[in-house]
Amino acid sequence: MFAKLIGCGVAALCLSMSNAVAQDAKLGELSIIAPAGAGGGWDSAARAIQQVMTETGIARSIQVLNVPGAGGTVGLAQFATGAGSDANQLLVGGITMVGAIISNNAPVKLDAVKPLARLTGDPLAVVVPASSDIKTIDDLLGKIKSDVAGTVWAGGSAGGADHMLAALLTEAAGEDPSKVNYVAFSGGGEALAAMLGGQVVAGISGYGEWQGQIESGDLRALAISYPEPIEGIDAQPLKAQGVDVELVNWRGIFAAPQVSDEDMAKLTAAFDEMVKSDKWQELLKARGWADYYLPADEFASFLTEETQRIEGILTSVGLAGK
Known part of the structure; x- marks a missing residue:
């Protein structure tokens, strides 16, 4: 009987402590729109935020809502028109959304919401089949130079980060x-x-997408598009191999369009605490994500420059404003 009382007492204490953490949370009950289907990069980013913020007590609870469509622009439009000044509603986005806005000439753009924090950066990997006679990035550039039409690339959606990198490498080859x-x-x-x-010559995707096949020896990674080497990845950056190209598949978080300055400051402080937490850093390492954090003001400035750069890339391949 005494043991049962002790057990009940411990359980009650744990529940009390858990409730105290929830009550002391800096943020309340949040919802995050992941503007793509479950299992993708934006969904993974939203659920990573959900996991770390709730485990550290930064937020009381977080619900992730998947709103797929048109490279993230469907979710963006829904968020921009529906969130108003609600500080408890957030949106995940990234480089592919910027590309989709430009290539689709979407009516709702990222200036309709408030940049809150740039969070992660994924290296894109340039790969070829292990059986390919292309052994290095210079070999691939030579192939492009000799036969640009015959250099068939595989990647994700048209106008996305994969497509952009293929265009930049084609330009780097002088074509x-x-x-x-x-x-x-x-x-x-x-x-x-x-x-x-053997239907394509080379492929581009996030390193994590190809990692299993690279490690098994089915694919050969020629380079990554990240500006610096990444621990655990043998493939070296394009820049380190003499190719002046970099492209980071970044992801960030956005606040509602009319959120108050007071709420914006509170959200910024909460995300600053999250990215500095041990749990977030452990999660980044486990997922193979690079820490690409920028706070709100710096993220907004980056976004302006990045949008101009992406528009230039997509214009070069005839996709801007289509």
Whole structure:
């Protein structure tokens, strides 16, 4: 009986402590729109925030809502028109959303919401099948130079980060980026099948998408697009190999369009605390994500410059304003 009382007492104490953490949370009950289907990069980013913020007591609870469509612009439009001044509603976005806004000439743009924090950066990997006679990034650039039309690329959605990098590498080889022969696949499995089946020359995706096949020896990673080497990845940055190209598949978080300055400051402080936490740093390492954090003001400035840069890239391949 005494043991049962002790057990009940411990359970009650734990529940009391848990409730205290929830009550002391800096943020309340949040919802985060992930503007894509479950399992993708934006969904993973939203659920990572959910996990770390609730485990550290920064937020009382977080619900993730998936709103897929049109490279994230459907979710963006829903958020921009519906969130108003609600500080408890947030949106995940990234470089592909910027590209989709430009290439689709979307009516709702990122200036309709408030940049809150740039969070993560994924390296894109340039790969070829292990059986390919292309052994280095210089070999690939030579292939592009000799036969730009015959250099068929596999990657994700048209106008996305993969497509942008293929265009930049085509330009680095001295060829017209508008002539890049890029095939957009709806999923990584389809792109992989095309790679292994010899239907394409090279592929581009987030390193994590190809990691298993790189480690098994089915694919050869020629380079990553991140500006610096990344621990645990043997493939070196393009810049380290003499190719003046970098492109980071970044992801960030946005606040509602009319959120007050007071609420914005509170959200900024909460995300600053999250990214500095041990749990967030452990999660980044486990997911293979780079810490790419910028606070609100710096993120807003970055976004202006990044939008101009992406518009230039997409214009070069004939996708801007289509």
